[in-house]
Amino acid sequence: MQVLTRNALKGTVKHISLGRVNAEVTLEIVPGVEITAVITRITAERLGLEEGKSAYAIVKPSEVEITLG
Amino acid sequence: MQVLTRNALKGTVKHISLGRVNAEVTLEIVPGVEITAVITRITAERLGLEEGKSAYAIVKPSEVEITLG
Amino acid sequence: MQVLTRNALKGTVKHISLGRVNAEVTLEIVPGVEITAVITRITAERLGLEEGKSAYAIVKPSEVEITLG
Amino acid sequence: MQVLTRNALKGTVKHISLGRVNAEVTLEIVPGVEITAVITRITAERLGLEEGKSAYAIVKPSEVEITLG
Amino acid sequence: MQVLTRNALKGTVKHISLGRVNAEVTLEIVPGVEITAVITRITAERLGLEEGKSAYAIVKPSEVEITLG
């Protein structure tokens, strides 16, 4: 991953919970802006994710929907 | 869509470009934090998206990846 | 979410099962037409999903594949 | 693809429009229930999709979101 | 599923682990090339997946990202 990637939002791990196969990870991008990811538990462990750690949330543009709220 | 939805990032349309089938839309969430979506052109038109308009970027948690940068 | 959203299929919750991180939810759209979603358990709980409840299944067009069967 | 696949909705092509890279295809599942897919133009051509043709819309459960409308 | 589908990578199940809702399945495409899928446990059971069994990993082109490593 380099600066070349669009939609890479830098944040801090605020919460993480582990299931058997998956893990849910919430990053705080800036105060009041959070994004939650469900990734495999193995990836969460390999990345050594834990609260307070810095990480990036990555999303492909084709997977982002737009609504008017 | 209600407050019930997680991963709904509110922002302002900063840029939009139209193809025949799809449209690329970039929202500024806060200064320095942008997210780009590729949606169908028809949806972009129905939503009346244009620069400066307020909108939400929505992403399912299972489609967000985490890396360490 | 408004009528603006395409690919919003209205149905009734027919089955729901909970894991630690995720939940599997099956909606019956019309008799004989069902669609299954895997969402986070937290979202399932916030939405108060339970059998018989009315809900929408939403899918981005870019995530729908077409085959001939 | 066999009967083994969940989330395979059978329908009839109601509309198709072609871009240079992608194609947008709308299937009518039953009267009043439609689902739109954006697939590559090459796939649309290989499948020989055209209005009136029978086809399946396939979606992974992890890519279906649930809301209350 | 027929030969019509692009991005169908044939492989052999190398590892499978089951959660309550999901299952993680790793296919070896060729020696040194593996791909991991998270599918529902129900689908894994219906397909009768187990180590050594032949299967296909399918991905929509719009869900594949490209980077330079």
Next chain:
Amino acid sequence: MQVLTRNALKGTVKHISLGRVNAEVTLEIVPGVEITAVITRITAERLGLEEGKSAYAIVKPSEVEITLG
């Protein structure tokens, strides 16, 4: 992107075609194994993709489906 990422398939760009918003890129992973991605045209240009160039195809495990063919 580091070795930490699963489902990063290294290959060589075999074909690329550009639309107005999107680009279709086919990587050859090993002879006989190809994977096609649809990414934004802007990303394709930023990465400087062209035939013969080395690149990685990345897919989230939750977006890989398994079938028996």
